[in-house]
Amino acid sequence: DAGITQSPRHKVTETGTPVTLRCHQTENHRYMYWYRQDPGHGLRLIHYSYGVKDTDKGEVSDGYSVSRSKTEDFLLTLESATSSQTSVYFCAISSGPSTDTQYFGPGTRLTVL
Amino acid sequence: DQQVKQNSPSLSVQEGRISILNCDYTNSMFDYFLWYKKYPAEGPTFLISISSIKDKNEDGRFTVFLNKSAKHLSLHIVPSQPGDSAVYFCAASANDYKLSFGAGTTVTVRA
Numbered sequence: 730d731a732g733i734t735q736s737p738r739h740k741v742t743e744t745g746t747p748v749t750l751r752c753h754q755t756e757n758h759r760y761m762y763w764y765r766q767d768p769g770h771g772l773r774l775i776h777y778s779y780g781v782k783d784t785d786k787g788e789v790s791d792g793y794s795v796s797r798s799k800t801e802d803f804l805l806t807l808e809s810a811t812s813s814q815t816s817v818y819f820c821a822i823s824s825g826p827s828t829d830t831q832y833f834g835p836g837t838r839l840t841v842l
Numbered sequence: 843d844q845q846v847k848q849n850s851p852s853l854s855v856q857e858g859r860i861s862i863l864n865c866d867y868t869n870s871m872f873d874y875f876l877w878y879k880k881y882p883a884e885g886p887t888f889l890i891s892i893s894s895i896k897d898k899n900e901d902g903r904f905t906v907f908l909n910k911s912a913k914h915l916s917l918h919i920v921p922s923q924p925g926d927s928a929v930y931f932c933a934a935s936a937n938d939y940k941l942s943f944g945a946g947t948t949v950t951v952r953a
Contacts, residue, residue: 733885764943769945770844770945771844771846771848771943771944771945771946772886772931772933772943773943774940774941774942777939777940779939787940819885819886821885823939825939829874829876829935829937829939829941830876830888830891831888831941832888833878833885833886833887834885835884836883836884836885
């Protein structure tokens, strides 16, 4: 299994509070991704990174920001959590450029009350 | 607008029989296709992939078929085993390091 960890694994928070989720990899892969999984939608890309300090938006980026100051860490921040952001969040990594196969972390279940 | 569609949310199959999962896509720029398997409370795990230059790829009990003209791919699992009970996601890439996923199909293998 690819060396990907996510923290925390579970979190309950209140509307309006900031939340930061962490993804850590030990594979030295260049590309990192944040997805959310919701019933009926599969996995939807929030943000991704193609290198240290290089990030870009995915299809559902509103309300989220990311940062990558080191190759191994990719942070996802909800500046002011809303109930619509209750979801399961997955981090993924990819070595690129010869393959688009991504490897996923175990997920973080976030509940916003 | 979802570019990858899995129109069957669930599939029930008897142990030992074939499971066939279907996936349709709309973006003609997609050139790489993948299937992921997901158990509850775990992250998706890569199962099998196929490049658009091929029409079939096989790995043990798993075979993926690609029909580019129909923008359709399918995953065959033969024979189905109880451990195959999971959610299966179809995904596609346009060689831009991003994946578009379908909504998933829940497979239940009956003893």
